Amino acid sequence: xxxxxxxxxxxxxxxxxxxxxxxxxxxxAGSVIGxxxxxxxxxxxxxxxxxxxxxxxxxxxVLAGEPQHFTATRDSILAGISVVHQELxxxxxxxxxxxxxxxxxxxxxGVVEFGNLFSRVRAILNDVGIDVDPRSKIIDLSIGTRQMxxxxxxxxxxxxxxxxxxxxxxxxxxxxxxxxxxVDRFRREGKVILYVSHRLDEIFRLCDSCVVLRDGKLIVHxxxxxxxxxxxxxxxxxxxxIQDIWGWRGRTVGEPRLSVTNVSGTKLPVxxxxxxxxxxxxxxxxxxxxxxxELMRLVYGAxxxxxxxxxxxxxxxxxxxxxxxxxxxxxxxxxxxxxxxILQGRSVEENVAISTRRHFSPFGVLNKRREADIAEEFIxxxxxxxxxxxxxxxxLSGGNQQKVILSRWLAEKGVKVLIIDEPTRGxxxxxxxxxxxxxxxxxxEGMAIVVVSSELPEVMGISDRVIVMQxxxxxxxxxxxxxxxESILAAALPxxxxx
Amino acid sequence: xxxLKRLLLGDQGLVVIFVVAFVLVSVFVPNFLSExxxxxxxxxxxxxxxxSCTMMLCLALRDVDLSVGSIVAFAGMVAVMATNMTxxxxxxxxxxxxxxxxxxxxxxxxxxxxxxxALIATLATMQIVRGLALISSDGRAVGIDNENxxxxxxxxxxxxxxxxxVMVIFFLIFGFVLNRTVFGRNTLAIGGxxxxxxxAGVNVDWTRIWCFALQGLACAVAGILLSARITSGQPNSAxxxxxxxxxxxxxxxxxxxxxxxxxxxxxxxxxxxxxAENAMNLLNIQAFYQYxxxxxxxxxxxxxxxxxxxxxGRRV
Numbered sequence: 146x147x148x149x150x151x152x153x154x155x156x157x158x159x160x161x162x163x164x165x166x167x168x169x170x171x172x173x174a175g176s177v178i179g180x181x182x183x184x185x186x187x188x189x190x191x192x193x194x195x196x197x198x199x200x201x202x203x204x205x206x207v208l209a210g211e212p213q214h215f216t217a218t219r220d221s222i223l224a225g226i227s228v229v230h231q232e233l234x235x236x237x238x239x240x241x242x243x244x245x246x247x248x249x250x251x252x253x254x255g256v257v258e259f260g261n262l263f264s265r266v267r268a269i270l271n272d273v274g275i276d277v278d279p280r281s282k283i284i285d286l287s288i289g290t291r292q293m294x295x296x297x298x299x300x301x302x303x304x305x306x307x308x309x310x311x312x313x314x315x316x317x318x319x320x321x322x323x324x325x326x327x328v329d330r331f332r333r334e335g336k337v338i339l340y341v342s343h344r345l346d347e348i349f350r351l352c353d354s355c356v357v358l359r360d361g362k363l364i365v366h367x368x369x370x371x372x373x374x375x376x377x378x379x380x381x382x383x384x385x386x387i388q389d390i391w392g393w394r395g396r397t398v399g400e401p402r403l404s405v406t407n408v409s410g411t412k413l414p415v416x417x418x419x420x421x422x423x424x425x426x427x428x429x430x431x432x433x434x435x436x437x438x439e440l441m442r443l444v445y446g447a448x449x450x451x452x453x454x455x456x457x458x459x460x461x462x463x464x465x466x467x468x469x470x471x472x473x474x475x476x477x478x479x480x481x482x483x484x485x486x487i488l489q490g491r492s493v494e495e496n497v498a499i500s501t502r503r504h505f506s507p508f509g510v511l512n513k514r515r516e517a518d519i520a521e522e523f524i525x526x527x528x529x530x531x532x533x534x535x536x537x538x539x540x541l542s543g544g545n546q547q548k549v550i551l552s553r554w555l556a557e558k559g560v561k562v563l564i565i566d567e568p569t570r571g572x573x574x575x576x577x578x579x580x581x582x583x584x585x586x587x588x589x590e591g592m593a594i595v596v597v598s599s600e601l602p603e604v605m606g607i608s609d610r611v612i613v614m615q616x617x618x619x620x621x622x623x624x625x626x627x628x629x630x631e632s633i634l635a636a637a638l639p640x641x642x643x644x
Numbered sequence: 645x646x647x648l649k650r651l652l653l654g655d656q657g658l659v660v661i662f663v664v665a666f667v668l669v670s671v672f673v674p675n676f677l678s679e680x681x682x683x684x685x686x687x688x689x690x691x692x693x694x695x696s697c698t699m700m701l702c703l704a705l706r707d708v709d710l711s712v713g714s715i716v717a718f719a720g721m722v723a724v725m726a727t728n729m730t731x732x733x734x735x736x737x738x739x740x741x742x743x744x745x746x747x748x749x750x751x752x753x754x755x756x757x758x759x760x761x762a763l764i765a766t767l768a769t770m771q772i773v774r775g776l777a778l779i780s781s782d783g784r785a786v787g788i789d790n791e792n793x794x795x796x797x798x799x800x801x802x803x804x805x806x807x808x809x810v811m812v813i814f815f816l817i818f819g820f821v822l823n824r825t826v827f828g829r830n831t832l833a834i835g836g837x838x839x840x841x842x843x844a845g846v847n848v849d850w851t852r853i854w855c856f857a858l859q860g861l862a863c864a865v866a867g868i869l870l871s872a873r874i875t876s877g878q879p880n881s882a883x884x885x886x887x888x889x890x891x892x893x894x895x896x897x898x899x900x901x902x903x904x905x906x907x908x909x910x911x912x913x914x915x916x917x918x919x920a921e922n923a924m925n926l927l928n929i930q931a932f933y934q935y936x937x938x939x940x941x942x943x944x945x946x947x948x949x950x951x952x953x954x955x956x957g958r959r960v
Contacts, residue, residue: 447843471845485839490903491832499833500845502826509826553844 149174150337155204164190165361175335179348179355187361192308196228197221227304235283242266242279273300289320308339357381383630391606399423402593403562408453412439415618421593428608429597436617437597438480445477446470474561476554486550487538494520494534501556523552544576566597662912669923689918690807694866695889697818698859700910706835706902707762713885714773719744719867721777724877728789741864748860752853777879786877797872807869819907835902895945
């Protein structure tokens with residue numbers, strides 16, 4: 146069969162990262178192709194290229210033989226492409242029908258003909274087999290139903306190519322079944338479906354062929370799913386040559402420093418418990434959305450705990466409040482450095498001093514000399530590359546911002562537990578090694594360190610022990626001697642369908 | 645052109661505008677530079693200046709306080725009525741300060757603890773407090789029995805009246821608070837990035853409550869001086885003050901998006917407004933047209949803020 150959709154030599158580079166390198170493959174009409182890969186393998190970037198959200202540095206998307214050059218989402222929609230992102234694009238206060246027909250309301254003299262609107266949408270929804278009242282507001286629907294409405298948009302647009310990014314991550318198994326029937330139906334109608342999922346069962350159930358990406362490169366294109374095994378796909382997803390940039394070294398592990406018992410909250414309904422010891426680096430691995438960051442925010446008190454208790458060196462931390470955690474010796478370097486970490490528009494010096502200054506500011510009056518000394522000390526100690534301590538922190542590179550946030554906490558005396566969420570996201574290799582070295586040094590001084598990371602090699606490279614989370618619960622734990630990429634990734638993949 | 649742009653949008657842009665405006669007005673408006681007029685100008689901006697000091701903090705927090713005009717009127721009424729009742733100016737002043745502080749604290753607690761948007765919360769207190777001012781006096785102006793009260797506004801040292809000293813002291817205090825205290829720096833940090841500040845261990849609620857409490861207190865001081873100057877408590881005074889104060893702050897480079905404020909900028913902002921008003925009075929421009937000019941100045945101020953943010957954004 147002739148190829149209907151083709152990616153030709155797509156390359157996209159971000160500063161310091163090659164997101165996609167020379168990716169090419171073709172898909173015939175009337176087929177479903179699975180897109181596989183770890184977090185950060187380049188799946189989302191590829192889909193964004195298709196959706197016109199990003200423009201590749203080189204290469205092109207070819208539709209029915211015609212090379213396309215999308216520069217905006219609109220271009221891609223007009224060309225008959227519909228991308229269903231993980232974050233839904235619906236207007237919550239409008240009805241299902243309005244959302245589906247947005248921009249193309251049936252109207253007379255500018256007055257919307259609601260009767261007409263609702264009956265047309267009802268027909269479409271019936272046709273694709275989605276059971277939802279076109280008159281209900283999006284905000285009243287469950288997340289799963291919203292997802293179905295989003296997918297129904299593709300049917301309304303009569304898209305030729307439909308990309309689904311992790312469509313079942315928020316669906317129940319019955320809802321998933323409806324989705325699968327819809328995908329089968331799209332296939333029969335001759336559409337091309339790009340299906341991104343971590344759930345290999347679904348890939349086997351739905352796809353005619355599949356593509357594995359790793360580090361932005363196309364590893365393999367299986368033209369048929371026949372003869373493929375789950376094991377083989379997992380190996381292809383992770384099987385990279387391992388270089389030792391980690392420099393892990395053994396340490397003596399001491400008393401428990403952080404004990405978390407049955408902690409739960411709004412975004413993490415299932416209570417979780419774990420322990421981290423003095424001198425230990427404890428890794429937390431899981432797919433995006435597995436609940437790792439949510440758990441850490443609960444432990445730190447950034448979000449309110451509904452249940453459970455947190456003890457630092459045996460001492461219970463009362464209430465969910467970052468200030469209490471800091472006083473007790475528990476600090477957090479947050480996942481989203483930009484939103485939750487750095488104080489934009491403030492100098493490096495202030496970013497370091499923001500927490501610790503309370504110790505040397507009599508009656509709340511700043512001791513500028515002391516702040517400057519501390520900033521200079523840590524700039525030197527952690528080798529923060531900045532023209533001066535007065536530099537606005539937004540002008541520093543990611544790695545140096547991370548070092549400044551680390552300095553903020555190291556300047557606090559008596560930190561016993563450091564939680565660091567995605568320590569090296571968006572940081573180049575050289576700075577990564579420096580940050581690992583800082584973490585080892587802290588662990589050797591007896592700090593307990595919890596590292597959350599989506600990068601499997603990193604977690605395996607630097608941790609003494611790894612806890613895996615999957616769909617909001619802790620699913621497995623491995624000692625360093627038991628680490629294998631396959632077993633850790635297998636524990637993270639949500640396949641043994643529970644939902 | 646490019647140079648001019650950089651000059652106007654840079655850190656010193658306000659000072660440039662101020663100097664230009666000052667020189668132009670000095671040259672073209674007769675009597676502007678006289679000592680009498682200068683003192684009059686400064687006295688005229690005292691109310692706006694005092695309230696701007698604390699409004700600067702609220703705006704730096706990414707919040708806003710619309711109730712300032714009402715608090716000024718209410719505190720002025722309280723000062724006059726308490727003085728009349730007790731015969732003691734000191735007690736009158738104390739009563740007014742307590743009244744202002746209480747309103748400010750209520751604002752702060754509602755905003756920080758009950759998580760009500762500052763715009764809405766202070767829109768409500770603005771009306772409530774104005775209502776209190778009107779109710780307490782039955783809507784009429786109240787004269788002052790105790791002549792000592794007038795001294796607050798009319799007494800001069802070295803030919804300079806008391807309110808101007810108070811204003812200068814306010815500038816010094818709040819300049820210090822903003823730049824040299826944990827409270828001031830935390831205020832800027834919260835406005836710049838509330839989540840990051842909270843996770844860094846800043847007591848966000850406490851800081852917000854005190855910003856609004858200080859705002860109430862500053863309004864009370866302004867209210868006392870105002871009623872001394874107009875020799876009575878007027879329940880309808882200081883209507884629309886919040887807009888003049890916000891204009892002055894924005895003109896002074898305070899970002900409405902929070903996190904950016906300087907005392908020197910606010911001082912310049914206040915003076916620019918004062919000069920514009922003063923010059924229009926000297927030129928006998930009708931009050932109606934003055935509204936027009938004030939509106940245009942506000943618009944230009946906001947435009948300047950937006951242009952500056954965009955210029956900053958590009959640099960990042």
